Amino acid sequence: xxxxxxxxxxxxxxxxxxxxxxxxxxxxxxxxxxxxxxxxxxxxxxxxxxxxxxxxxxxxxxxxxxxxxxxxxxxxxxxxxxxxxxxxxxxxxxxxxxxxxxxxxxxxxxxxxxxxxxxxxxxxxxxxxxxxxxxxxxxxxxxxxxxxxxxxxxxxxxxxxxxxxxxxxxxxxxxxxxxxxxxxxxxxxxxxxxxxxxxxxxxxxxxxxxxxxxxxxxxxxxxxxxxxxxxxxxxxxxxxxxxxxxxxxxxxxxxxxxxxxxxxxxxxxxxxxxxxxxxxxxxxxxxxxxxxxxxxxxxxxxxxxxxxxxxxxxxxxxxxxxxxxxxxxxxxxxxx
Amino acid sequence: xxxxxxxxxxxxxxxxxxxxxxxxxxxxxxxxxxxxxxxxxxxxxxxxxxxxxxxxxxxxxxxxxxxxxxxxxxxxxxxxxxxxxxxxxxxxxxxxxxxxxxxxxxxxxxxxxxxxxxxxxxxxxxxxxxxxxxxxxxxxxxxxxxxxxxxxxxxxxxxxxxxxxxxxxxxxxxxxxxxxxxxxxxxxxxxxxxxxxxxxxxxxxxxxxxxxxxxxxxxxxxxxxxxxxxxxxxxxxxxxxxxxxxxxxxxxxxxxxxxxxxxxxxxxxxxxxxxxxxxxxxxxxxxxxxxxxxxxxxxxxxxxxxxxxxxxxxxxxxxxxxxxxxxxxxxxxxxxxxxxxx
Numbered sequence: 001x002x003x004x005x006x007x008x009x010x011x012x013x014x015x016x017x018x019x020x021x022x023x024x025x026x027x028x029x030x031x032x033x034x035x036x037x038x039x040x041x042x043x044x045x046x047x048x049x050x051x052x053x054x055x056x057x058x059x060x061x062x063x064x065x066x067x068x069x070x071x072x073x074x075x076x077x078x079x080x081x082x083x084x085x086x087x088x089x090x091x092x093x094x095x096x097x098x099x100x101x102x103x104x105x106x107x108x109x110x111x112x113x114x115x116x117x118x119x120x121x122x123x124x125x126x127x128x129x130x131x132x133x134x135x136x137x138x139x140x141x142x143x144x145x146x147x148x149x150x151x152x153x154x155x156x157x158x159x160x161x162x163x164x165x166x167x168x169x170x171x172x173x174x175x176x177x178x179x180x181x182x183x184x185x186x187x188x189x190x191x192x193x194x195x196x197x198x199x200x201x202x203x204x205x206x207x208x209x210x211x212x213x214x215x216x217x218x219x220x221x222x223x224x225x226x227x228x229x230x231x232x233x234x235x236x237x238x239x240x241x242x243x244x245x246x247x248x249x250x251x252x253x254x255x256x257x258x259x260x261x262x263x264x265x266x267x268x269x270x271x272x273x274x275x276x277x278x279x280x281x282x283x284x285x286x287x288x289x290x291x292x293x294x295x296x297x298x299x300x301x302x303x304x305x306x307x308x309x310x311x312x313x314x315x316x317x318x319x320x321x322x323x324x325x326x327x328x329x330x331x332x333x334x335x336x
Numbered sequence: 337x338x339x340x341x342x343x344x345x346x347x348x349x350x351x352x353x354x355x356x357x358x359x360x361x362x363x364x365x366x367x368x369x370x371x372x373x374x375x376x377x378x379x380x381x382x383x384x385x386x387x388x389x390x391x392x393x394x395x396x397x398x399x400x401x402x403x404x405x406x407x408x409x410x411x412x413x414x415x416x417x418x419x420x421x422x423x424x425x426x427x428x429x430x431x432x433x434x435x436x437x438x439x440x441x442x443x444x445x446x447x448x449x450x451x452x453x454x455x456x457x458x459x460x461x462x463x464x465x466x467x468x469x470x471x472x473x474x475x476x477x478x479x480x481x482x483x484x485x486x487x488x489x490x491x492x493x494x495x496x497x498x499x500x501x502x503x504x505x506x507x508x509x510x511x512x513x514x515x516x517x518x519x520x521x522x523x524x525x526x527x528x529x530x531x532x533x534x535x536x537x538x539x540x541x542x543x544x545x546x547x548x549x550x551x552x553x554x555x556x557x558x559x560x561x562x563x564x565x566x567x568x569x570x571x572x573x574x575x576x577x578x579x580x581x582x583x584x585x586x587x588x589x590x591x592x593x594x595x596x597x598x599x600x601x602x603x604x605x606x607x608x609x610x611x612x613x614x615x616x617x618x619x620x621x622x623x624x625x626x627x628x629x630x631x632x633x634x635x636x637x638x639x640x641x642x643x644x645x646x647x648x649x650x651x652x653x654x655x656x657x658x659x660x661x662x663x664x665x666x667x668x669x670x671x672x673x674x675x676x677x678x
Contacts, residue, residue: 040472044562247499
């Protein structure tokens with residue numbers, strides 16, 4: 001006859017008694033670990049978020065509340081007047097649009113160029129490969145300040161082997177147009193391009209080589225293999241490189257200050273001059289009193305509004321693309 | 337060539353061996369590019385073809401590196417040894433000045449040398465803290481708990497908030513310094529500064545002060561440290577996710593405790609990323625916009641007194657220092673890193 005086993009649901013303490021106290025210890029440990037973890041995560045998250053919240057709350061305060069010591073966090077009246085001041089000072093719709101298309105253009109150029117180069121490094125063997133890859137690493141390390149002045153001079157009198165001078169009779173002045181940006185991005189010398197090459201190369205190296213061999217046997221050419229087989233798989237990592245490039249380009253001051261001096265209004269440039277601009281407008285109101293200074297609290301408020309407005313599109317972008325980041329970077333593998 | 341015919345002196349030997357080495361390199365480099373059925377049959381092999389394609393792929397980088405990196409670098413190295421004056425309409429005029437600019441940067445300018453040493457000590461402390469913190473955070477974020485996605489989103493925010501203008505925007509202004517001064521006064525008067533009072537307590541009770549000072553400096557700079565660890569967290573997280581689950585299961589079956597499997601599996605598996613992250617942290621720290629050395633370089637480049645000679649000398653000094661530190665770091669760490677092969 002078949003014996004039937006009956007499973008009865010035992011209480012926690014009963015189980016604990018049977019295991020000799022092990023269950024209780026284990027549960028308690030898990031609880032404590034989760035509490036400590038929660039505290040840590042919450043504390044660190046709070047630390048990151050808190051300045052943003054304070055900035056946001058501050059930005060809604062009218063000016064009087066800033067000097068009122070009884071107002072700490074919650075403003076007496078909520079006003080959007082500060083935003084309109086900042087939007088006016090920074091020439092907002094215009095500079096936002098300019099920043100948008102310049103960042104898009106440059107980051108697309110960066111991604112196209114770095115993907116090609118990274119694929120070359122990952123998949124082909126050629127003389128001096130190690131040397132060139134060392135050069136890629138070197139481009140990350142060299143401070144842009146070291147080369148900015150001579151780059152400026154180069155682009156101010158731009159010429160390719162004297163050809164332009166031969167045709168037009170004069171060298172080109174590219175300062176003030178996005179062309180230097182685009183040229184540098186197309187040749188992998190843009191902002192942090194070395195890092196993207198490194199990341200993409202790590203990804204391409206981990207793709208099984210048999211895929212390409214199969215494609216080759218089936219008569220796929222080099223370009224076709226790259227476009228049809230490697231690229232579709234690499235899309236997540238390429239998108240996350242694109243997002244990195246976009247974010248860093250959006251907030252970049254260095255190239256903006258050097259190459260787009262005054263002809264385009266760029267968010268980064270506008271943002272760093274909010275304070276002086278506001279002081280100037282105030283001085284205009286007070287009628288020629290040149291030494292007008294803005295109260296520190298007030299100018300901090302305006303700057304933090306600028307920061308919020310500048311960071312907002314990026315945060316929204318990230319919320320949509322967040323799943324790409326970690327997943328795709330985890331595909332690049334751990335090997336150097 | 338018959339060696340006995342040659343004058344077998346030291347210089348003759350050197351000439352002979354260097355010629356051979358150069359010829360070997362030249363042959364190695366140019367084999368894939370010279371089509372000649374008679375002299376270079378290797379041109380037609382698959383290997384040469386692949387080499388040509390590879391070079392074609394990285395051609396944009398080579399061009400960019402030569403034109404936008406090597407050329408300006410050489411120029412700025414040249415400028416750092418010259419007295420540079422800006423002439424309207426003609427560009428820069430240079431006169432040779434040997435090491436004057438370097439002398440000026442290190443001995444005459446009263447900020448640069450102190451800033452440099454300050455930044456280096458700060459870099460050492462902060463990058464150590466950044467590495468540890470980002471590893472801990474990545475380790476936590478890799479576990480299963482409620483609200484993990486939200487936490488991941490928040491921990492990425494530093495990447496946005498510490499980039500470009502946003503990083504130093506409010507600490508670079510005069511108003512910020514004014515405010516900071518005021519709030520420090522207020523805090524000192526009311527005695528609410530927790531870390532300072534704790535520090536007082538510890539130092540009066542006779543605990544060694546040197547180490548504690550470093551620790552307290554870290555705690556005070558925790559916001560900066562978190563802000564600097566956005567990318568590092570992502571990289572560590574990716575490394576942690578790449579560790580095969582089976583390793584932990586095997587360790588569990590063998591009776592490893594959590595701590596043991598952390599020491600024996602997690603840490604060694606992630607250690608190659610320690611190298612990458614460490615280098616990235618050091619570079620990131622050296623290149624920051626609100627870095628005092630960067631500020632003094634910028635000062636000579638854009639704002640106060642425009643002197644391209646001094647500013648290039650400064651940036652070359654800075655470059656040399658940062659390369660040295662990266663070299664030392666990667667030398668030390670690469671000894672202890674182990675690579676896992678599947």
